[in-house]
Structure formats: C-alpha cells, structure tokens
Amino acid sequence: xxxxxxxxxxxxxxxxxxxxxxxxxxxxxxxxxxxxxxxxxxxxxxxxxxxxxxxxxxxxxxxxxxxxxxxxxxxxxxxxxxxxxxxxxxxxxxxxxxxxxxxxxxxxxxxxxxxxxxxxxxxxxxxxxxxxxxxxxxxxxxxxxxxxxxxxxxxxxxxxxxxxxxxxxxxxxxxxxxxxxxxxxxxxxxxxxxxxxxxxxxxxxxxxxxxxxxxxxxxxxxxxxxxxxxxxxxxxxxxxxxxxxxxxxxxxxxxxxxxxxxxxxxxxxxxxxxxxxxxxxxxxxxxxxxxxxxxxxxxxxxxxxxxxxxxxxxxxxxxxxxxxxx
Numbered sequence: 118x119x120x121x122x123x124x125x126x127x128x129x130x131x132x133x134x135x136x137x138x139x140x141x142x143x144x145x146x147x148x149x150x151x152x153x154x155x156x157x158x159x160x161x162x163x164x165x166x167x168x169x170x171x172x173x174x175x176x177x178x179x180x181x182x183x184x185x186x187x188x189x190x191x192x193x194x195x196x197x198x199x200x201x202x203x204x205x206x207x208x209x210x211x212x213x214x215x216x217x218x219x220x221x222x223x224x225x226x227x228x229x230x231x232x233x234x235x236x237x238x239x240x241x242x243x244x245x246x247x248x249x250x251x252x253x254x255x256x257x258x259x260x261x262x263x264x265x266x267x268x269x270x271x272x273x274x275x276x277x278x279x280x281x282x283x284x285x286x287x288x289x290x291x292x293x294x295x296x297x298x299x300x301x302x303x304x305x306x307x308x309x310x311x312x313x314x315x316x317x318x319x320x321x322x323x324x325x326x327x328x329x330x331x332x333x334x335x336x337x338x339x340x341x342x343x344x345x346x347x348x349x350x351x352x353x354x355x356x357x358x359x360x361x362x363x364x365x366x367x368x369x370x371x372x373x374x375x376x377x378x379x380x381x382x383x384x385x386x387x388x389x390x391x392x393x394x395x396x397x398x399x400x401x402x403x404x405x406x407x408x409x410x411x412x413x414x415x416x417x418x419x420x421x422x423x424x425x426x427x428x429x430x431x432x433x434x435x436x437x438x439x440x441x442x443x
Contacts, residue, residue: 316360
C-alpha cells in the first residue's frame, strides 16, 4: 500500500470515530415529559399578567363586599375573555412565590398631620411579609429619593420612616418612575408597589401619559392608599383634586386597587388587608389562538361565576397585555 492510500485510510478511520457519538446520541430513546394536571401551575409566573411563550398568565384577586380576599374558588368559577373572545382556561392555581415590594411614601407638605398614621400603615403592611420577600423605600416631596434600596431588612425601612419629615411639593409621577426602575433590579417574579399618599401631583417632570404607558408595559402590581380626610376638599389645588382619579387609574391598569381612606385611624387596617390580598391571588392561564399573536395590545376581561349562596363578589385583574408577534 503506497503512502497516499495509508493517509486516506487514517483520515477515514478518524472521521468514523468522530461521528460515533453523534450516531449513538441519535439512537438514544426520547423521554416524553408528562404534562401536569390543570390544577397545578407548572410555570412560576410574576405577580401580574404576562405572556410566557404561548401562555398568557392572568393573576386575579377576588374580594367580598367587605374587601376581604375570597379563596377556595375553582376553575369553573371563572371566565376569561381576550379582546372579547372567550378563552379556554388551561392553567389554574394560587400564587405562592415571594414578593418584591416598593413602598412609595409621600412626605410632601400636605402630609404633615398624616405622617404618623402613614407610618403605622406601613408597619401593618410589613407584618404580613414573608422571610423571603424583598422591599425598598422611595420617599417623595419636591423630588423622589431612593431612601432604602432592595433589602430583606424591614427594620432599616421602618427606622428611615421614623425620621421622615413633611415639606415641599408633590412629585408623585417621578416617584413612581423611580420605583418602577428600582424594582427591575429584583429577581423576584412577583413585583408590586404600595403608594401611600394624599393624592395629586404638582412637581413631576414626567407626565401622566408617560406614566400610563410605562405602567401598561411593566410587570408590576400597584396598590394605592389614598388619604382623603373630610376637610381635604377645602382649598385644594386642581392637581390635588385630580389625585383620587389619578391613583385609581394607575392602580386599576395593573390589576391592583386604589383604596381611599377618610379616617386616618383606618389606615393600618387597610394596609394589612392589602398585604393579605397580595398573597391570596388566583392564577389563570390560557393559550391565545395563532391569530391572537399579532404584537398588539389585547384587553382582558375576567368574569366570575360564583357558587350559589355567596354574596356579590368582585374580581380585580390586569386590564391587558402586549401579545407576541408571529
């Protein structure tokens, strides 16, 4: 055998060895993963509506006439519509993952005699926390300030609130922009903001339209405690008069709620209810049709079909989502 033939045989032998693992891998049997039952949620979602591959996940809160969370409902007690087209519910369960929560705390001049009760409300909310939850604090008056970055140490936040002083104007929109930016740093899938304010904005650089657009795209649930005492209407500015509707609009877009308070003594109880509500949310999933993957904003509607004998119930959910493209 001449030298060229020997070289050709050596190269062929090496090529066969290199291809052997590929052939062996191709011969390995394929293991089919058995899907979980509908009652269990196989994907750990975030706190708000989002699209995960071909699955739209809609967290829903259900409350009774006294604003208490209602648990124990089943899949058949819900209907979901995507752009007014009813969907088949393919996933159903309760959310149980840790939270990342940003406290957006008003320290403007109008909050003077309300600060003490506001601190008590924050403390009542923190008492519902789990050990793995994360928190941060944004205070705002003329401008927002990140007083305490993401932490599990609630003592640090409560100590900071103890020394908060009331002064200046109200940059609520700017504070929410800062809080939405800070919460992105958390690796928690469930995220929420709690606003404590007497409403209105008269010092922000950002506009309401800019904030609404950001909130619509953000994967963050927003709750607001609006402090409106009986004498609040006297001498208030147009911005303050718009405060309740502004907080209500922001919260409802995300599936959260704006809870107005007329009596300061009610604030701790309202804050504690919000903490409980955040940890008692249903998770409903559906797979949109191929025509639904149009890259556009879709409006979602959730309807309740409660069991007989229950009082009138109300559901709260994120109002829409941006569908993926084809």
